[in-house]
Amino acid sequence: MAQRALSISAGLALAILTLGPIAAVLIRAGGLGSFRPGDFEALQFTVWQALLSGFFSTLLAIPVARALARRQFFGRRLLISLLGAPFILPVIVAVMGLIAVFGQNGILNSGLAAFGGPRLDIYGLHGVVLAHVFFNLPLATRMLLQAWLAIPAERFRLAASLGLTPWGQFLTLEWPLIRRIAPGAFAVIFVICLTSFAVALTLGGGPRATTVELAIYQAMRFDFDLGRAAMLALMQLGLATVAGLIALKLAPSQGFGVGRGRQVPRWDGRSTMARTFDMIWIFLAAAFLLVPLALVVLKGMPGLFAGAGQGTWTAAKHSVLVALASTALSMVWALPLANRKGELLSVAAIAISPLVIGTGLFLILRPFVNPFTMALPVTTVVNAMMALPFALRILRPEAEAVEHDFGRLRQTLRLTTWAWFTRVWLPRLRRPMGFAAGLTAALAMGDLGVIALFADPDRATLPLQVYRLMGAYQMEAAAGAALLLLILSFGLFWLFDRGGRAGADT
Amino acid sequence: MLTLENLNVDMDNSALTGTLSLAPGRRVAILGPSGAGKSTLLDVVAGFRPLRAGQVGWCGADLTHSPPNKRPVSILFQDGNLFPHLTVFRNLLLALKPNGQRASEEDSVRIEGALKRVGLAGMSGRKPGTLSGGQQSRAALARVMLQARPIILLDEPFSALGPALKAEMLGLVRDVAGNLGALVVMVTHDPDDARRFAEDVVLVADDKVHLPVATAAFFANPPEAYQEYVGTQ
Incomplete structure (x- = not known):
């Protein structure tokens, strides 16, 4: 049947686009690559920062999720929805916000200086981990919160009528849940952080804070040593495969539709101390999420109103085009793959890092065209591919329901x-x-990955433009461009999501 | 004739067996305890369920291996007979234009005519969600009319309606089927439906499809398996 043929060819295209670059990498890496001492350090750093990021994100998420689960306060629903925002937040924007808070001249350092405290430095291992926690603390919180709110109200009622002490209740109801969810949350975050590139690019670097992905980028951009890049890509591939298998074993099903703000009636935690404790955690988490974003908006306004500059507008135009094309491609791709096999295939495809695929595509294209002229099309395809698993996770249940x-x-x-x-x-x-289209558009809009490998000055996307402005210490222009990027990402998400809802009566 | 020969169909923990032949134009009720295989029997006729053994035929043609969309059958399901996002008109149009094309002048006339016949004149622009349960059933029936296939299967389609409305709908089905000269096979758990509507009753019980019996005779002298199911009245 025509439909089956369509599914098969969509799956095949995905497989070719994944396996082709890998093959190119394998062939190129064979014997040519020179393993340098720094490469082992990169591997070590990659694993170490991912472990720390996963650990802190999960650990800190526990008190936050607990507080959100048992407190009722003004803005609770909004805060829970906001926990979903980092998913579509461009990494470079978050980094700008974090620098504004924790950076050299950030508000935290200014505050510390006023009291004669020490100066913090955001660059290096702790900066990378900080940014990863910024992105993944909300994710871990949502996973835990979902499980917490799924504890039936009757259990809490029973615990209350038995007169369990807070510690007794924690041990009987909450600890088993943490033990069940936390390892999976940790594993998912660990894997995400293993392949995170943009954070390491902006906050890491140097011999002591280089991830494997960053090393691939440096081998290609600075040394133009394709053999070494291929060898590093191979290393990253092995790393991601092992990590992916671990995550597959541990990962709980993580939903997007989490936290409609359901409230389970509770009788515990009424003491002043418990209340204060919970409110402090909620306040800290909210501040950690919102202050950097608020600063992006505040600091970006002068730059944006000043007109941003020609390069920024061109980059913005490129980014919007790439985002729209990625979204269209991803939807066309996703529809025939909206079944179990398709979803598995797409997840397998993104387990391989975009930078590896980018490297492979670069190697494939090089004999035929100047790869740099292909920067935007390649970014479009890779972004569409990377968004596929998320799109499928949203579409598949609905598609199966229609069937x-x-x-x-x-x-x-x-x-x-x-x-x-x-x-x-x-x-x-x-x-x-x-x-799904909204998510894809926002992800593609904010992506700073493959484009960094391919881009020349004429073909920057907006995230890359922000990065370049930061590198050139044009901070006002960078802040303006970051705000523009934030507006465009959230705007595209909002437009698509709204478009899907408007007049979509049942 | 609709013929089912030496059926053997897998069910959850058993297999449904039997042989049956039903003449064109008859109205037949299938009665029996729940879980006995009444709906399974309809699925076999419609082609939704594969046979382990046996044959399905219609007027000399072998349907055993025909897919559902190639069989001369239209169905009213228990629910979900209408696409909720399409207007009544568009829902009905799909029966005439299964390729999704636009309505011709003639299509529109036929659709409005069918709606009028079932008492829904002027409702063609409405979406199913804005209709009552009875009206939705009528719209679905109007579509069965337009499909004009020689076999109509009803899978307890009016069970959500009140008694008066249900009686009315059964009357309507009788008219529609009479005009088409179609064989109607209706699954029901309500003996009154059978009495009111059917010329023959087929009992499905104890993993067996029993032979059809004229309705009056069936209720005058109910088989033992049926008595067990309804209890002594």
């Missing part, structure tokens, strides 16, 4: 594949498609 609810009706009406697709399938999937 389940109306598959028989389709048969008895003898609908053609075309009629089924255009009259039933697409209209029924509008809402989740809007959401």
